[in-house]
Amino acid sequence: MAAEYDVIIVGSGASGGMAAYTLTQKGAKCLLLEAGPLPDFENGIERRNVWDLPYRGFGKPGLNPHIFQSNEFNSNRWANEQKNPYTHPKGKPFNWVRVRMVGGKSNFWARMSFRLSDYEFKGKDHDGFGENWPISYADLKPYYDRVEPIFRVTGINEGYKQLPDGVFLEDKSPYSDSILRFKSAAARRDIPVTKIRRAAGEGRLASSLNLLLPTAVASGNLKIVTHAIAREVTTDPKTGLANGVSVVDSRSGRDMHAKARIVVLGASCLESTRLLLNSGIANSSGVLGHYLCDQFYITRSVQAVVPEAMNGASPRGLMGGGGYIPRSTNLTPGKPDKQFLRGYALDFNSGNTPDAKLFPSYGEQLQRDIEAHQGAGFSFTLMGEALPRYENHARISDDVADAWGIPALHVDASYGENEIAMAKDGIDTIGEVCEDAGFRVLSKTPKWFPFGYSIHEVGTCRMGDDPKKSVLNKYNQSHDVKNLFVVDGSSFVTAGSQNPTMTILSLSMRASEYMADEMRKGNL
Amino acid sequence: MPEVMKRRRFIKTIASASALPAALAAQGPAAATALELASFDEAADPLPSFFTANQFAALTRVCGLLVPQYGEMPGAIETGAPAFLDFLISESPEDDQQIYTAGLDALNFQAALRFDKPFAEVAEAQAHELLAPLRRPWTPEPSSDPLTVFLQRAKDDVRTATVNTQLWAEAVASRGGSGRRMSGSGQYWLPLD
Numbered sequence: 001m002a003a004e005y006d007v008i009i010v011g012s013g014a015s016g017g018m019a020a021y022t023l024t025q026k027g028a029k030c031l032l033l034e035a036g037p038l039p040d041f042e043n044g045i046e047r048r049n050v051w052d053l054p055y056r057g058f059g060k061p062g063l064n065p066h067i068f069q070s071n072e073f074n075s076n077r078w079a080n081e082q083k084n085p086y087t088h089p090k091g092k093p094f095n096w097v098r099v100r101m102v103g104g105k106s107n108f109w110a111r112m113s114f115r116l117s118d119y120e121f122k123g124k125d126h127d128g129f130g131e132n133w134p135i136s137y138a139d140l141k142p143y144y145d146r147v148e149p150i151f152r153v154t155g156i157n158e159g160y161k162q163l164p165d166g167v168f169l170e171d172k173s174p175y176s177d178s179i180l181r182f183k184s185a186a187a188r189r190d191i192p193v194t195k196i197r198r199a200a201g202e203g204r205l206a207s208s209l210n211l212l213l214p215t216a217v218a219s220g221n222l223k224i225v226t227h228a229i230a231r232e233v234t235t236d237p238k239t240g241l242a243n244g245v246s247v248v249d250s251r252s253g254r255d256m257h258a259k260a261r262i263v264v265l266g267a268s269c270l271e272s273t274r275l276l277l278n279s280g281i282a283n284s285s286g287v288l289g290h291y292l293c294d295q296f297y298i299t300r301s302v303q304a305v306v307p308e309a310m311n312g313a314s315p316r317g318l319m320g321g322g323g324y325i326p327r328s329t330n331l332t333p334g335k336p337d338k339q340f341l342r343g344y345a346l347d348f349n350s351g352n353t354p355d356a357k358l359f360p361s362y363g364e365q366l367q368r369d370i371e372a373h374q375g376a377g378f379s380f381t382l383m384g385e386a387l388p389r390y391e392n393h394a395r396i397s398d399d400v401a402d403a404w405g406i407p408a409l410h411v412d413a414s415y416g417e418n419e420i421a422m423a424k425d426g427i428d429t430i431g432e433v434c435e436d437a438g439f440r441v442l443s444k445t446p447k448w449f450p451f452g453y454s455i456h457e458v459g460t461c462r463m464g465d466d467p468k469k470s471v472l473n474k475y476n477q478s479h480d481v482k483n484l485f486v487v488d489g490s491s492f493v494t495a496g497s498q499n500p501t502m503t504i505l506s507l508s509m510r511a512s513e514y515m516a517d518e519m520r521k522g523n524l
Numbered sequence: 525m526p527e528v529m530k531r532r533r534f535i536k537t538i539a540s541a542s543a544l545p546a547a548l549a550a551q552g553p554a555a556a557t558a559l560e561l562a563s564f565d566e567a568a569d570p571l572p573s574f575f576t577a578n579q580f581a582a583l584t585r586v587c588g589l590l591v592p593q594y595g596e597m598p599g600a601i602e603t604g605a606p607a608f609l610d611f612l613i614s615e616s617p618e619d620d621q622q623i624y625t626a627g628l629d630a631l632n633f634q635a636a637l638r639f640d641k642p643f644a645e646v647a648e649a650q651a652h653e654l655l656a657p658l659r660r661p662w663t664p665e666p667s668s669d670p671l672t673v674f675l676q677r678a679k680d681d682v683r684t685a686t687v688n689t690q691l692w693a694e695a696v697a698s699r700g701g702s703g704r705r706m707s708g709s710g711q712y713w714l715p716l717d
Contacts, residue, residue, distance in 0.1 A: 050710065061616040
């Protein structure tokens with residue numbers, strides 16, 4: 001007979017990995033269920049020439065229609081959409097990007113590592129919209145302070161209230177001259193520019209796979225089972241408490257059941273939500289699956305060119321590097337400075353080559369245009385906060401199930417007027433700063449990608465103090481099922497404009513320490 | 525047996541050696557991995573089958589105009605882009621197929637209307653006249669004109685189909701550049717278990 005564990009953790013990415021890391025060090029016996037295999041970074045990857053690929057780098061048409069990050073080199077790393085389908089309304093596409101392997105998406109993230117601030121945690125107090133989080137920045141700060149050293153985050157502290165300082169490996173690299181020019185022009189408009197804050201990790205990998213799970217396994221308190229797809233969280237009919245997880249072996253289709261005192265979901269925002277909806281629990285509030293939000297991304301929203309770098313004439317030190325522009329709008333309480341709520345961040349890159357589509361030419365002229373602009377580009381990705389709105393939601397599909405018969409998700413979400421106004425402001429403003437800096441603006445592109453494109457979906461199991469308005473309490477604990485925790489991004493109340501991973505990790509660490517304390521006290 | 529078929533069968537035989545039957549695998553992989561394999565593109569000729577003859581002729585002309593031979597760099601024709609795109613589009617979702625077929629038909633229609641010839645046969649200057657949409661500034665809003673939509677798409681696809689070839693990479697390398705940098709090699713993820 002299988003052992004009964006203290007905790008079952010579903011998902012091995014950032015949130016599940018951090019739960020395993022924290023709980024096992026507190027002595028909890030944990031079982032981690034991962035839907036995919038253990039990736040083999042040694043033998044599972046090989047160098048190939050693009051011309052040796054069957055589709056010359058285009059990729060097999062229709063294979064990953066919702067994953068714009070997919071290409072012919074990496075197409076096998078994403079969750080297969082034919083086996084793992086989902087639906088969305090016609091004309092309202094949603095890009096759900098999933099990775100099923102030990103480490104999850106943390107094996108491939110861009111490693112951008114930012115903290116949220118009280119502009120997010122107490123957003124309602126600031127502008128009256130939506131709900132506050134049940135925690136403040138002060139509650140989470142001690143956990144950010146401990147997570148950042150684990151992930152070895154590089155950056156510089158500049159004292160921005162909207163982008164709190166951290167425990168960084170100081171980034172002492174100099175800015176290139178083009179960035180200094182841009183920074184100076186931005187400063188004249190009170191727009192801050194800082195270094196990217198990025199997890200350096202170890203050996204070019206900053207993943208749950210190498211930074212969290214090895215410690216958990218070494219404790220002797222963790223068992224990891226791969227190819228284990230959670231079908232539903234089971235409950236004791238007498239107490240209503242969770243008593244385990246029913247799970248299917250993805251290779252054989254064999255159904256199994258694992259037992260534990262506590263169930264922790266860290267399967268990613270929408271997979272955890274799907275699991276709860278399929279389990280029929282934790283939804284007395286009726287908000288489970290609602291308030292889906294993210295950051296809308298507009299890549300290369302502004303593409304500029306540094307004239308002095310044209311035609312291969314760039315002086316040494318002019319081009320290169322990148323940076324980050326934190327939110328600069330609506331920061332004064334009670335004094336909105338824009339016609340929209342909240343704000344956007346941008347990251348930028350110096351020294352790229354503009355996309356061929358931007359040149360009004362073809363043939364030899366296009367080739368000459370590309371060569372003339374080689375390495376002279378300066379481009380921006382806009383990352384705006386999508387407001388949490390009840391109508392943006394995920395529910396169980398009426399008629400679609402995955403390859404193992406588990407009902408699939410139907411996602412219905414779209415951006416609204418606030419996001420559109422925010423994007424226009426961001427693109428126009430940055431275009432003007434580029435011109436102030438002496439750059440030539442080649443394109444300003446308010447091109448909208450589908451909801452979900454940023455892979456930062458959050459909010460569908462939101463936390464809150466009021467059980468009638470939220471799924472989880474301030475410790476990521478279900479209001480309805482006391483021994484059920486959801487530690488991934490679904491617990492967010494707002495998305496902010498910052499990348500979410502550091503906050504997910506910190507929330508998971510905090511919730512896991514709370515769990516361990518409650519277990520020790522006999523409350524769980 | 526046609527020459528193309530013979531070559532394909534030969535390549536298939538070589539490729540199957542790398543599949544390693546159990547008996548061979550038991551001897552160790554060294555003998556099998558020492559074989560140098562040929563790529564399809566260098567060994568066999570494509571058999572275009574998706575587009576009609578008129579559409580394919582127009583596509584071939586478009587390819588030659590969009591990415592012509594340039595100095596020592598090969599163009600779309602030299603790298604077999606038209607036949608490759610015939611294959612790629614044949615495998616693509618219906619919406620993508622429609623972009624190509626409607627665009628190529630529009631190109632032939634315009635050529636017949638204005639110059640009384642299919643696009644493949646119009647004079648050089650006339651062909652450039654018909655590609656006028658590509659000389660307008662790019663806008664993010666999708667065009668409602670099937671010819672413009674097709675040409676914008678083809679501009680991207682033909683270039684990618686040309687650049688991502690061994691011929692292109694070798695030409696870049698011979699210019700003193702890096703074939704890897706220009707044409708790309710990368711870390712390929714094998715299928716997961």
